Amino acid sequence: MTEPALRTENLTKRFGGLTAVNKLNLSIPCGRPHAVIGPNGAGKTTFFNLVSGLLTADSGRVFFEGRDITGLKPHEVSRLGIKRTMQIKSVFPQLSVADNLWVTRHAANRILHPFRAASHDPETRERVELTLEQIGLPALAHRPAGTLSYGDVALLEIGMALISDPKLLLLDEPTCGMSPAETERAVAKIKQLARTIDIVIIEHDMSVVFEIADDITVMTQGEILASGSPDEISGDERVREAYLGRPDDEDYVEEAIHA
Amino acid sequence: MMTPNVIERAMLIAFGAFLVAVPWLIPVLLNKFWVSLIAEIMIWSLFAASVNLLFGYVGLLSFGQALYFGFGMYGVAIGVATLGLSFWPAFGLGIVASVMIALVSGIFAVRLTWHYFAIITVVFSLIFYFFAVSVKPLTGGDDGINFSLPPTFSFGGVTGSFSDASFQYFFILATVSLCFFLMHRVIRSPLGKAFVAIRDNDVRAALIGLNVYQLRLIAFVMAGFLAGVSGALFAFFGRYASASYMYYHVSGEAVVWAIVGGAGTLFGPIVGTTFFIVIRELVSTHWEHHALIVGVMAILVVILAPKGLVGLWNDAFISWRARAKAASTNTTLQTEP
Numbered sequence: 145m146t147e148p149a150l151r152t153e154n155l156t157k158r159f160g161g162l163t164a165v166n167k168l169n170l171s172i173p174c175g176r177p178h179a180v181i182g183p184n185g186a187g188k189t190t191f192f193n194l195v196s197g198l199l200t201a202d203s204g205r206v207f208f209e210g211r212d213i214t215g216l217k218p219h220e221v222s223r224l225g226i227k228r229t230m231q232i233k234s235v236f237p238q239l240s241v242a243d244n245l246w247v248t249r250h251a252a253n254r255i256l257h258p259f260r261a262a263s264h265d266p267e268t269r270e271r272v273e274l275t276l277e278q279i280g281l282p283a284l285a286h287r288p289a290g291t292l293s294y295g296d297v298a299l300l301e302i303g304m305a306l307i308s309d310p311k312l313l314l315l316d317e318p319t320c321g322m323s324p325a326e327t328e329r330a331v332a333k334i335k336q337l338a339r340t341i342d343i344v345i346i347e348h349d350m351s352v353v354f355e356i357a358d359d360i361t362v363m364t365q366g367e368i369l370a371s372g373s374p375d376e377i378s379g380d381e382r383v384r385e386a387y388l389g390r391p392d393d394e395d396y397v398e399e400a401i402h403a
Numbered sequence: 404m405m406t407p408n409v410i411e412r413a414m415l416i417a418f419g420a421f422l423v424a425v426p427w428l429i430p431v432l433l434n435k436f437w438v439s440l441i442a443e444i445m446i447w448s449l450f451a452a453s454v455n456l457l458f459g460y461v462g463l464l465s466f467g468q469a470l471y472f473g474f475g476m477y478g479v480a481i482g483v484a485t486l487g488l489s490f491w492p493a494f495g496l497g498i499v500a501s502v503m504i505a506l507v508s509g510i511f512a513v514r515l516t517w518h519y520f521a522i523i524t525v526v527f528s529l530i531f532y533f534f535a536v537s538v539k540p541l542t543g544g545d546d547g548i549n550f551s552l553p554p555t556f557s558f559g560g561v562t563g564s565f566s567d568a569s570f571q572y573f574f575i576l577a578t579v580s581l582c583f584f585l586m587h588r589v590i591r592s593p594l595g596k597a598f599v600a601i602r603d604n605d606v607r608a609a610l611i612g613l614n615v616y617q618l619r620l621i622a623f624v625m626a627g628f629l630a631g632v633s634g635a636l637f638a639f640f641g642r643y644a645s646a647s648y649m650y651y652h653v654s655g656e657a658v659v660w661a662i663v664g665g666a667g668t669l670f671g672p673i674v675g676t677t678f679f680i681v682i683r684e685l686v687s688t689h690w691e692h693h694a695l696i697v698g699v700m701a702i703l704v705v706i707l708a709p710k711g712l713v714g715l716w717n718d719a720f721i722s723w724r725a726r727a728k729a730a731s732t733n734t735t736l737q738t739e740p
Contacts, residue, residue, distance in 0.1 A: 196610060222612035236603035239596070247600045251612040256594040263591070308611060
């Protein structure tokens with residue numbers, strides 16, 4: 145059996161008295177897009193922060209393709225091929241859209257050339273143009289990223305994840321704030337990516353989750369409530385109660401599952 | 404047609420031509436004093452550029468750049484007066500000393516950002532200021548070190564020395580131009596883009612794989628180099644070094660020059676430094692409270708033009724360029740049948 149793409153062992157993070165992630169044991173196999181869902185405050189984003197190195201775990205370990213990455217710094221995690229997008233959209237606002245992609249592509253290089261003009265780099269420029277096409281933003285290439293609409297920033301974030309050739313992509317609510325048309329485009333893009341890249345997605349939009357994920361993990365209060373295929377999860381009573389709503393809230397459940 | 408790009412290039416050439424012509428032009432128009440004042444402005448512009456590299460491009464506001472300026476000065480003065488070095492080794496000693504101290508203090512300082520970074524840079528410069536004042540045998544304390552100039556080079560029968568005012572001017576012009584050219588290259592390089600990325604969003608920069616700490620340290624050492632070169636030049640220019648140039652009000656002035664001129668622009672520090680030094684020279688002979696004008700101007704610019712004077716200019720140029728482009732599109736549309 146091959147090593148899982150991402151595995152955690154008793155991963156724990158406390159903020160003061162609050163245990164945000166509590167002894168999380170999760171194994172995400174390669175080649176199966178995985179969704180992490182759960183109510184607000186369930187510890188989903190904290191889990192991402194622990195994996196990507198933005199937070200240090202109080203105890204427990206994280207393994208990426210069998211390699212222990214616990215305690216690595218964010219740039220070290222990133223250089224191993226784990227890329228992520230942020231829940232609160234996070235790009236370089238004063239750089240142009242093209243430069244956002246450009247600097248992301250170059251960040252993987254250990255040595256950044258101090259004197260060669262950045263514009264004289266046809267290989268990277270072509271890749272930037274290709275990525276702009278892929279995310280559908282070539283018209284906005286020279287706009288400062290800070291002036292884009294929320295949906296376009298989200299697309300740019302996906303582009304930045306794309307251009308860095310990740311092995312494992314952590315998407316934190318990628319379609320949040322997008323229009324229905326943008327969501328459709330983003331979902332198609334993510335599904336296409338999922339064929340070659342391992343993807344873990346945090347998402348509140350159930351239609352997106354069921355569209356993309358092969359496996360779903362439901363978290364509440366820092367712990368795994370249930371884990372399984374989309375069918376198993378949507379049929380699980382505990383999940384319905386804890387996350388999708390109480391039985392008397394049938395409309396919401398129906399809407400969430402069939403949206 | 405006079406397009407904005409052509410005009411901007413023409414202005415750059417005119418500016419360069421003016422700087423080259425200064426030793427002949429200025430004595431005729433004004434007097435010789437202004438030639439050395441322009442040389443001094445160039446040195447201080449380079450010093451302001453070191454603040455600008457950190458604040459404008461990496462987002463670190465240093466109030467302690469005078470420390471590296473001071474090490475450049477003392478490196479030269481101690482090199483010449485105490486160690487008996489000739490011009491180039493003393494120049495090198497000044498630069499190496501400031502780069503080394505920038506590396507050592509940077510290792511601690513760039514762990515911090517924002518006001519913590521500003522405070523630690525002030526603290527470092529104060530420590531070394533009081534150190535320089537107290538070690539009188541080495542530094543001359545408040546009196547400083549006076550030294551007599553070694554010749555810059557002698558080649559056959561030709562000798563170049565700072566005692567020749569024109570030679571001094573051109574040496575400073577060449578050195579400062581070279582430093583600004585290097586900075587221009589760095590800004591446009593992959594390294595420079597990584598700097599700006601860190602300034603814009605350091606968390607995101609780390610997540611895309613940039614080693615934020617290491618890059619900030621590189622920028623800090625580069626800024627130390629620029630400050631060191633300007634300090635070394637100023638030592639040769641003034642033929643002395645003094646601890647008073649390591650005091651934090653010198654650092655603070657450079658911060659004002661860089662921000663008013665336009666942080667994050669190559670020419671901002673030159674514009675800001677020129678602006679304030681010329682005001683000081685014009686007003687200080689008539690009115691002793693010239694610092695008031697500086698303060699009021701600084702406040703006005705920060706409120707009305709947050710990107711500084713060069714930022715104002717750039718914004719005007721960008722909108723002009725957009726209008727010129729729109730106009731040319733209209734003409735092509737009209738010419739089509």
